[in-house]
Amino acid sequence: MPSPSLKITGFGITYPASSPAADLDKIAYKYYKPSPALDKVLAINRRTGIKAHSLISPILDLPEPESIKETSEIFLKEGVALALSASRQAIAEAGLAVDEITHVVATTCTNSSNPGYDSFLAQELGLRPSVEKVLLHGVGCAGGLAALRLAASFCQSAAWRGEPAHVLVNACEITSSMLRDELKIIDRDQQVRLGITLFGDGAASLVLSLDPGDVDPANKFPKAIYELVNWSHITVPDTHSDLRIDVTSTGFKPTLSARIPTLTAPCTPLLYDDLLKTLPNKSSRLTLPSDPANFDWAVHPGGAAILAGIQTAMRLEKEHMKASWEVYENHGNTSSVSVIHVLDTLRRTPGREWVMSAAFGPGVTAEGCLLRRAE
Numbered sequence: 569m570p571s572p573s574l575k576i577t578g579f580g581i582t583y584p585a586s587s588p589a590a591d592l593d594k595i596a597y598k599y600y601k602p603s604p605a606l607d608k609v610l611a612i613n614r615r616t617g618i619k620a621h622s623l624i625s626p627i628l629d630l631p632e633p634e635s636i637k638e639t640s641e642i643f644l645k646e647g648v649a650l651a652l653s654a655s656r657q658a659i660a661e662a663g664l665a666v667d668e669i670t671h672v673v674a675t676t677c678t679n680s681s682n683p684g685y686d687s688f689l690a691q692e693l694g695l696r697p698s699v700e701k702v703l704l705h706g707v708g709c710a711g712g713l714a715a716l717r718l719a720a721s722f723c724q725s726a727a728w729r730g731e732p733a734h735v736l737v738n739a740c741e742i743t744s745s746m747l748r749d750e751l752k753i754i755d756r757d758q759q760v761r762l763g764i765t766l767f768g769d770g771a772a773s774l775v776l777s778l779d780p781g782d783v784d785p786a787n788k789f790p791k792a793i794y795e796l797v798n799w800s801h802i803t804v805p806d807t808h809s810d811l812r813i814d815v816t817s818t819g820f821k822p823t824l825s826a827r828i829p830t831l832t833a834p835c836t837p838l839l840y841d842d843l844l845k846t847l848p849n850k851s852s853r854l855t856l857p858s859d860p861a862n863f864d865w866a867v868h869p870g871g872a873a874i875l876a877g878i879q880t881a882m883r884l885e886k887e888h889m890k891a892s893w894e895v896y897e898n899h900g901n902t903s904s905v906s907v908i909h910v911l912d913t914l915r916r917t918p919g920r921e922w923v924m925s926a927a928f929g930p931g932v933t934a935e936g937c938l939l940r941r942a943e
Protein backbone atom coordinates (compact mmCIF):
# COMPACT_ATOMS: atom_id res chain seq x y z
CA MET A 569 0.00 0.00 0.00
CA PRO A 570 1.47 3.43 -0.86
CA SER A 571 1.88 5.64 2.21
CA PRO A 572 1.26 9.30 1.35
CA SER A 573 3.25 11.97 3.21
CA LEU A 574 3.55 15.75 3.22
CA LYS A 575 6.78 17.38 2.08
CA ILE A 576 7.93 21.00 1.91
CA THR A 577 9.57 21.14 -1.51
CA GLY A 578 10.40 24.83 -2.01
CA PHE A 579 10.95 28.12 -0.17
CA GLY A 580 11.09 31.74 -1.33
CA ILE A 581 11.80 34.84 0.76
CA THR A 582 11.78 38.48 -0.36
CA TYR A 583 12.38 41.61 1.70
CA PRO A 584 12.61 45.26 0.71
CA ALA A 585 15.93 47.01 1.42
CA SER A 586 16.77 47.11 5.12
CA SER A 587 17.44 50.18 7.24
CA PRO A 588 19.49 50.23 10.45
CA ALA A 589 17.29 50.19 13.58
CA ALA A 590 19.16 53.30 14.77
CA ASP A 591 17.59 55.36 11.93
CA LEU A 592 14.37 55.49 13.94
CA ASP A 593 15.83 58.17 16.24
CA LYS A 594 16.52 60.49 13.30
CA ILE A 595 13.04 60.07 11.83
CA ALA A 596 11.18 60.36 15.14
CA TYR A 597 12.99 63.53 16.26
CA LYS A 598 12.60 65.02 12.79
CA TYR A 599 8.83 65.20 13.32
CA TYR A 600 8.37 65.24 17.13
CA LYS A 601 10.00 66.89 20.13
CA PRO A 602 11.54 64.73 22.85
CA SER A 603 8.89 63.57 25.37
CA PRO A 604 8.78 60.87 28.08
CA ALA A 605 6.89 58.33 25.93
CA LEU A 606 8.87 58.92 22.73
CA ASP A 607 12.21 58.92 24.54
CA LYS A 608 11.31 55.65 26.27
CA VAL A 609 10.23 53.94 23.04
CA LEU A 610 13.48 55.03 21.39
CA ALA A 611 15.46 53.75 24.39
CA ILE A 612 13.67 50.37 24.08
CA ASN A 613 14.45 50.46 20.33
CA ARG A 614 18.17 50.58 21.13
CA ARG A 615 18.01 47.31 23.08
CA THR A 616 15.61 45.09 21.13
CA GLY A 617 18.57 43.22 19.63
CA ILE A 618 17.32 44.05 16.12
CA LYS A 619 20.13 45.43 13.95
CA ALA A 620 18.03 46.30 10.89
CA HIS A 621 14.41 46.32 9.75
CA SER A 622 13.38 45.63 6.18
CA LEU A 623 10.95 48.44 5.42
CA ILE A 624 9.28 49.82 2.33
CA SER A 625 10.95 53.16 2.11
CA PRO A 626 10.09 55.97 2.84
CA ILE A 627 6.79 54.94 4.45
CA LEU A 628 7.88 55.99 7.95
CA ASP A 629 9.67 59.21 7.00
CA LEU A 630 6.55 61.27 6.24
CA PRO A 631 5.14 64.44 7.86
CA GLU A 632 1.77 62.70 8.43
CA PRO A 633 0.53 59.07 8.35
CA GLU A 634 -0.92 57.81 5.08
CA SER A 635 -4.67 57.28 4.81
CA ILE A 636 -6.17 53.77 4.96
CA LYS A 637 -6.77 54.03 1.21
CA GLU A 638 -3.09 54.85 0.59
CA THR A 639 -1.85 52.01 2.78
CA SER A 640 -4.07 49.55 0.93
CA GLU A 641 -2.76 50.81 -2.41
CA ILE A 642 0.83 50.47 -1.16
CA PHE A 643 0.16 46.88 -0.08
CA LEU A 644 -1.44 45.90 -3.38
CA LYS A 645 1.51 47.36 -5.31
CA GLU A 646 4.58 46.72 -3.15
CA GLY A 647 3.25 43.78 -1.11
CA VAL A 648 1.97 41.82 -4.09
CA ALA A 649 5.33 42.40 -5.86
CA LEU A 650 7.16 40.92 -2.84
CA ALA A 651 4.67 38.01 -2.65
CA LEU A 652 5.12 37.34 -6.36
CA SER A 653 8.90 37.22 -6.11
CA ALA A 654 8.83 34.92 -3.05
CA SER A 655 6.27 32.62 -4.72
CA ARG A 656 8.23 32.35 -7.98
CA GLN A 657 11.32 31.34 -5.97
CA ALA A 658 9.40 28.66 -4.04
CA ILE A 659 7.79 27.18 -7.17
CA ALA A 660 11.16 27.20 -8.96
CA GLU A 661 12.90 25.46 -6.06
CA ALA A 662 10.17 22.78 -6.06
CA GLY A 663 10.89 22.32 -9.79
CA LEU A 664 7.21 22.70 -10.63
CA ALA A 665 5.47 24.36 -13.55
CA VAL A 666 2.97 27.02 -12.39
CA ASP A 667 0.08 24.92 -13.68
CA GLU A 668 1.06 22.12 -11.30
CA ILE A 669 0.08 24.30 -8.30
CA THR A 670 -3.27 22.97 -7.10
CA HIS A 671 -4.05 25.23 -4.10
CA VAL A 672 -3.03 28.60 -2.62
CA VAL A 673 -3.18 29.46 1.08
CA ALA A 674 -2.26 33.08 1.74
CA THR A 675 -2.16 35.16 4.91
CA THR A 676 -1.73 38.80 5.89
CA CYS A 677 -2.78 41.06 8.76
CA THR A 678 -1.84 44.28 6.96
CA ASN A 679 -4.39 44.35 4.15
CA SER A 680 -8.10 43.65 3.88
CA SER A 681 -8.92 44.26 0.20
CA ASN A 682 -11.62 42.31 -1.61
CA PRO A 683 -10.72 40.46 -3.74
CA GLY A 684 -7.89 39.49 -1.46
CA TYR A 685 -4.24 39.90 -2.47
CA ASP A 686 -4.11 36.15 -3.14
CA SER A 687 -6.30 36.72 -6.20
CA PHE A 688 -3.85 39.24 -7.63
CA LEU A 689 -0.96 36.95 -6.77
CA ALA A 690 -2.61 33.98 -8.52
CA GLN A 691 -3.32 36.09 -11.60
CA GLU A 692 0.24 37.48 -11.79
CA LEU A 693 1.72 34.00 -11.35
CA GLY A 694 -0.52 32.66 -14.11
CA LEU A 695 -2.02 29.90 -11.94
CA ARG A 696 -4.87 27.84 -13.35
CA PRO A 697 -8.33 29.40 -12.77
CA SER A 698 -9.39 26.17 -11.03
CA VAL A 699 -6.73 26.56 -8.31
CA GLU A 700 -8.41 26.41 -4.87
CA LYS A 701 -7.54 29.56 -2.92
CA VAL A 702 -8.04 30.59 0.71
CA LEU A 703 -6.93 33.85 2.33
CA LEU A 704 -6.54 33.64 6.12
CA HIS A 705 -7.49 36.67 8.15
CA GLY A 706 -7.49 37.41 11.90
CA VAL A 707 -4.49 35.20 12.64
CA GLY A 708 -1.73 37.85 12.63
CA CYS A 709 1.76 36.56 13.36
CA ALA A 710 0.49 32.98 13.72
CA GLY A 711 -0.48 33.14 10.03
CA GLY A 712 2.64 31.44 8.59
CA LEU A 713 2.00 28.20 10.51
CA ALA A 714 -1.82 28.50 10.36
CA ALA A 715 -1.43 28.58 6.55
CA LEU A 716 0.83 25.52 6.67
CA ARG A 717 -1.78 23.70 8.81
CA LEU A 718 -4.51 24.48 6.28
CA ALA A 719 -2.23 23.47 3.39
CA ALA A 720 -1.75 20.11 5.15
CA SER A 721 -5.52 19.64 5.29
CA PHE A 722 -5.77 20.37 1.55
CA CYS A 723 -3.12 17.73 0.90
CA GLN A 724 -4.97 15.19 3.05
CA SER A 725 -8.18 15.92 1.18
CA ALA A 726 -6.37 15.39 -2.14
CA ALA A 727 -4.94 12.07 -0.86
CA TRP A 728 -8.50 10.97 0.01
CA ARG A 729 -9.59 11.81 -3.55
CA GLY A 730 -6.52 10.17 -5.08
CA GLU A 731 -5.46 13.49 -6.63
CA PRO A 732 -2.08 15.26 -6.62
CA ALA A 733 -1.53 18.37 -4.45
CA HIS A 734 1.14 21.07 -4.53
CA VAL A 735 -0.03 23.87 -2.24
CA LEU A 736 1.54 27.32 -2.53
CA VAL A 737 1.64 28.99 0.91
CA ASN A 738 2.34 32.72 0.98
CA ALA A 739 2.62 35.21 3.84
CA CYS A 740 2.93 38.90 3.01
CA GLU A 741 3.11 41.83 5.42
CA ILE A 742 3.61 45.55 5.00
CA THR A 743 3.60 46.32 8.74
CA SER A 744 5.26 49.66 8.05
CA SER A 745 1.91 50.97 6.82
CA MET A 746 0.85 51.32 10.48
CA LEU A 747 4.15 52.59 11.86
CA ARG A 748 3.84 56.28 11.00
CA ASP A 749 0.49 56.39 12.82
CA GLU A 750 2.11 54.58 15.76
CA LEU A 751 4.70 57.34 16.00
CA LYS A 752 1.96 59.96 16.02
CA ILE A 753 -0.01 58.16 18.77
CA ILE A 754 3.13 57.80 20.94
CA ASP A 755 3.66 61.57 20.75
CA ARG A 756 0.01 62.63 21.02
CA ASP A 757 -1.21 60.17 23.69
CA GLN A 758 2.14 59.67 25.45
CA GLN A 759 1.71 55.88 25.22
CA VAL A 760 4.69 53.50 25.19
CA ARG A 761 3.99 51.34 22.12
CA LEU A 762 6.44 48.76 20.79
CA GLY A 763 5.34 48.30 17.15
CA ILE A 764 7.83 50.73 15.63
CA THR A 765 10.71 49.07 17.46
CA LEU A 766 9.90 45.55 16.23
CA PHE A 767 8.05 45.34 12.94
CA GLY A 768 9.28 44.98 9.36
CA ASP A 769 7.96 44.25 5.84
CA GLY A 770 8.44 41.19 3.63
CA ALA A 771 6.96 38.11 1.97
CA ALA A 772 7.67 34.40 2.31
CA SER A 773 6.40 31.40 0.38
CA LEU A 774 6.72 27.67 0.54
CA VAL A 775 5.31 24.76 -1.43
CA LEU A 776 3.76 21.87 0.51
CA SER A 777 3.47 18.79 -1.71
CA LEU A 778 1.56 15.55 -1.22
CA ASP A 779 3.99 12.72 -1.82
CA PRO A 780 1.79 9.79 -2.92
CA GLY A 781 4.50 7.40 -1.68
CA ASP A 782 4.27 5.06 -4.67
CA VAL A 783 7.41 3.52 -6.13
CA ASP A 784 6.50 4.28 -9.72
CA PRO A 785 9.77 5.49 -11.35
CA ALA A 786 7.65 7.74 -13.59
CA ASN A 787 6.63 9.68 -10.46
CA LYS A 788 8.97 12.69 -10.67
CA PHE A 789 8.29 13.90 -7.16
CA PRO A 790 10.20 17.09 -6.19
CA LYS A 791 13.14 16.86 -3.77
CA ALA A 792 11.91 17.27 -0.20
CA ILE A 793 13.35 19.84 2.22
CA TYR A 794 11.25 18.92 5.27
CA GLU A 795 8.60 16.32 5.97
CA LEU A 796 5.63 17.85 7.82
CA VAL A 797 4.75 15.23 10.43
CA ASN A 798 2.16 16.91 12.69
CA TRP A 799 0.54 20.26 13.59
CA SER A 800 -1.28 21.72 16.56
CA HIS A 801 -3.30 24.80 17.52
CA ILE A 802 -4.07 26.30 20.97
CA THR A 803 -6.14 29.34 22.00
CA VAL A 804 -5.22 30.85 25.37
CA PRO A 805 -8.45 31.73 27.25
CA ASP A 806 -9.23 35.35 28.21
CA THR A 807 -6.45 36.97 26.20
CA HIS A 808 -8.37 38.88 23.49
CA SER A 809 -7.14 42.20 24.83
CA ASP A 810 -3.44 41.22 24.99
CA LEU A 811 -2.61 40.98 21.31
CA ARG A 812 -4.86 42.78 18.84
CA ILE A 813 -4.88 44.54 15.51
CA ASP A 814 -7.93 46.80 15.35
CA VAL A 815 -9.30 48.76 12.41
CA THR A 816 -9.53 52.43 13.37
CA SER A 817 -10.28 55.64 11.49
CA THR A 818 -6.54 56.02 10.86
CA GLY A 819 -5.82 52.45 9.80
CA PHE A 820 -4.76 49.19 11.47
CA LYS A 821 -3.71 49.74 15.08
CA PRO A 822 -1.68 47.05 16.88
CA THR A 823 -1.95 46.46 20.64
CA LEU A 824 0.79 44.44 22.33
CA SER A 825 0.42 44.03 26.08
CA ALA A 826 3.47 43.65 28.27
CA ARG A 827 2.08 40.18 29.24
CA ILE A 828 2.74 38.60 25.83
CA PRO A 829 6.10 36.95 26.69
CA THR A 830 4.54 35.47 29.85
CA LEU A 831 1.65 34.05 27.79
CA THR A 832 3.73 32.58 24.97
CA ALA A 833 6.32 30.81 27.15
CA PRO A 834 3.84 28.47 28.95
CA CYS A 835 2.06 27.71 25.63
CA THR A 836 5.17 26.14 24.18
CA PRO A 837 5.35 23.03 26.42
CA LEU A 838 1.62 22.50 25.69
CA LEU A 839 2.26 22.63 21.94
CA TYR A 840 5.27 20.34 22.31
CA ASP A 841 3.29 17.72 24.30
CA ASP A 842 0.33 17.90 21.93
CA LEU A 843 2.51 17.48 18.83
CA LEU A 844 4.08 14.33 20.26
CA LYS A 845 0.88 12.84 21.74
CA THR A 846 -1.27 13.23 18.63
CA LEU A 847 1.08 11.74 16.04
CA PRO A 848 -0.80 10.19 13.12
CA ASN A 849 -0.96 6.36 13.21
CA LYS A 850 1.52 5.86 10.41
CA SER A 851 4.10 7.87 12.40
CA SER A 852 4.03 5.49 15.37
CA ARG A 853 7.02 3.67 13.98
CA LEU A 854 9.07 6.87 14.01
CA THR A 855 11.69 7.20 16.71
CA LEU A 856 11.40 10.70 18.08
CA PRO A 857 13.75 12.30 20.58
CA SER A 858 12.39 12.41 24.13
CA ASP A 859 14.01 15.70 25.20
CA PRO A 860 13.17 19.17 23.79
CA ALA A 861 16.93 19.83 23.60
CA ASN A 862 17.22 17.13 20.92
CA PHE A 863 15.11 19.18 18.49
CA ASP A 864 15.99 22.31 16.56
CA TRP A 865 13.45 25.06 17.31
CA ALA A 866 12.02 27.34 14.61
CA VAL A 867 10.07 29.94 16.59
CA HIS A 868 8.37 33.12 15.41
CA PRO A 869 10.74 35.91 16.47
CA GLY A 870 8.08 38.19 17.99
CA GLY A 871 10.59 39.90 20.30
CA ALA A 872 13.73 39.06 22.27
CA ALA A 873 11.68 38.47 25.43
CA ILE A 874 9.48 35.94 23.59
CA LEU A 875 12.45 33.92 22.30
CA ALA A 876 14.29 34.08 25.64
CA GLY A 877 11.12 33.05 27.53
CA ILE A 878 10.68 29.97 25.34
CA GLN A 879 14.33 29.01 25.76
CA THR A 880 13.86 29.07 29.54
CA ALA A 881 10.49 27.25 29.47
CA MET A 882 11.87 24.43 27.29
CA ARG A 883 15.38 24.39 28.86
CA LEU A 884 17.06 25.22 25.56
CA GLU A 885 20.25 27.05 24.69
CA LYS A 886 20.34 30.00 22.28
CA GLU A 887 21.83 27.69 19.61
CA HIS A 888 18.61 25.63 19.52
CA MET A 889 16.84 28.72 18.18
CA LYS A 890 19.71 30.21 16.19
CA ALA A 891 17.64 30.58 13.02
CA SER A 892 14.96 32.53 14.94
CA TRP A 893 17.58 34.87 16.42
CA GLU A 894 19.25 35.36 13.03
CA VAL A 895 15.99 36.33 11.32
CA TYR A 896 15.03 38.60 14.26
CA GLU A 897 18.38 40.39 14.36
CA ASN A 898 18.54 41.03 10.62
CA HIS A 899 14.91 41.77 9.74
CA GLY A 900 12.91 42.33 12.93
CA ASN A 901 9.42 40.89 13.39
CA THR A 902 7.69 40.59 10.01
CA SER A 903 4.60 38.99 11.53
CA SER A 904 3.34 35.95 9.57
CA VAL A 905 6.37 36.07 7.23
CA SER A 906 9.00 35.51 9.93
CA VAL A 907 8.40 31.86 10.82
CA ILE A 908 8.58 30.72 7.18
CA HIS A 909 11.87 32.60 6.84
CA VAL A 910 13.10 30.94 10.06
CA LEU A 911 12.31 27.48 8.60
CA ASP A 912 14.15 28.39 5.40
CA THR A 913 17.14 29.74 7.37
CA LEU A 914 17.27 26.59 9.51
CA ARG A 915 17.35 24.19 6.56
CA ARG A 916 20.42 26.01 5.18
CA THR A 917 22.59 25.11 8.20
CA PRO A 918 23.41 21.61 9.43
CA GLY A 919 21.49 20.69 12.58
CA ARG A 920 19.25 18.19 14.31
CA GLU A 921 16.99 15.86 12.32
CA TRP A 922 13.78 16.88 14.11
CA VAL A 923 12.36 20.41 14.20
CA MET A 924 9.69 21.96 16.43
CA SER A 925 8.15 25.15 15.06
CA ALA A 926 5.90 27.61 16.93
CA ALA A 927 4.22 30.93 16.18
CA PHE A 928 1.85 33.15 18.17
CA GLY A 929 -0.89 35.51 17.10
CA PRO A 930 -4.00 37.39 18.20
CA GLY A 931 -6.45 35.33 20.24
CA VAL A 932 -3.92 34.68 21.80
CA THR A 933 -3.36 31.63 19.63
CA ALA A 934 -0.33 29.40 19.35
CA GLU A 935 0.39 27.28 16.29
CA GLY A 936 2.89 24.43 16.34
CA CYS A 937 4.37 22.09 13.73
CA LEU A 938 6.61 19.05 13.95
CA LEU A 939 8.93 18.63 10.98
CA ARG A 940 11.75 16.34 10.00
CA ARG A 941 14.66 17.44 7.87
CA ALA A 942 14.71 15.57 4.56
CA GLU A 943 17.75 17.12 2.84
Ligand SMILES: CC(C)(COP(=O)(O)OP(=O)(O)OC[C@H]1O[C@@H](n2cnc3c(N)ncnc32)[C@H](O)[C@@H]1OP(=O)(O)O)[C@@H](O)C(=O)NCCC(=O)NCCSC(=O)/C=C/c1ccc(O)cc1
Nearest residue numbers: 615616709743760822824825826828870871872873874903
Ligand atom coordinates in the same frame (compact mmCIF):
# COMPACT_ATOMS: atom_id res chain seq x y z
C1 LIG B 1 12.72 43.32 22.92
C2 LIG B 1 11.78 44.05 23.90
C3 LIG B 1 10.78 44.87 23.09
C4 LIG B 1 12.60 45.04 24.73
O1 LIG B 1 13.57 44.31 25.49
P1 LIG B 1 13.94 44.77 26.96
O2 LIG B 1 14.40 46.18 26.95
O3 LIG B 1 14.90 43.78 27.56
O4 LIG B 1 12.52 44.61 27.64
P2 LIG B 1 12.01 44.80 29.07
O5 LIG B 1 11.14 43.66 29.36
O6 LIG B 1 13.14 45.09 30.06
O7 LIG B 1 11.10 46.09 28.98
C5 LIG B 1 11.66 47.41 28.76
C6 LIG B 1 10.59 48.42 29.09
O8 LIG B 1 9.55 48.28 28.11
C7 LIG B 1 8.30 48.11 28.78
N1 LIG B 1 7.48 47.22 27.98
C8 LIG B 1 7.70 45.91 27.71
N2 LIG B 1 6.71 45.43 26.95
C9 LIG B 1 5.88 46.44 26.73
C10 LIG B 1 4.68 46.56 25.99
N3 LIG B 1 4.19 45.53 25.32
N4 LIG B 1 4.07 47.77 25.97
C11 LIG B 1 4.60 48.83 26.63
N5 LIG B 1 5.74 48.76 27.32
C12 LIG B 1 6.37 47.60 27.39
C13 LIG B 1 8.66 47.47 30.10
O9 LIG B 1 7.66 47.71 31.05
C14 LIG B 1 9.95 48.18 30.45
O10 LIG B 1 9.65 49.42 31.03
P3 LIG B 1 10.56 50.04 32.22
O11 LIG B 1 10.68 48.99 33.24
O12 LIG B 1 9.83 51.27 32.68
O13 LIG B 1 11.87 50.38 31.56
C15 LIG B 1 11.11 42.99 24.81
O14 LIG B 1 10.38 43.66 25.82
C16 LIG B 1 10.19 42.07 24.05
O15 LIG B 1 10.62 41.21 23.29
N6 LIG B 1 8.89 42.19 24.29
C17 LIG B 1 7.87 41.36 23.64
C18 LIG B 1 7.52 41.95 22.30
C19 LIG B 1 6.16 41.52 21.82
O16 LIG B 1 5.18 41.47 22.57
N7 LIG B 1 6.11 41.23 20.53
C20 LIG B 1 4.88 41.00 19.81
C21 LIG B 1 4.53 39.59 19.68
S1 LIG B 1 3.13 39.45 18.71
C22 LIG B 1 3.74 39.64 17.17
O17 LIG B 1 4.72 39.01 16.89
C23 LIG B 1 3.16 40.53 16.19
C24 LIG B 1 2.17 41.38 16.29
C25 LIG B 1 1.84 42.18 15.12
C26 LIG B 1 0.82 43.07 15.19
C27 LIG B 1 0.50 43.88 14.10
C28 LIG B 1 1.22 43.75 12.91
O18 LIG B 1 0.90 44.51 11.83
C29 LIG B 1 2.21 42.88 12.85
C30 LIG B 1 2.54 42.12 13.94
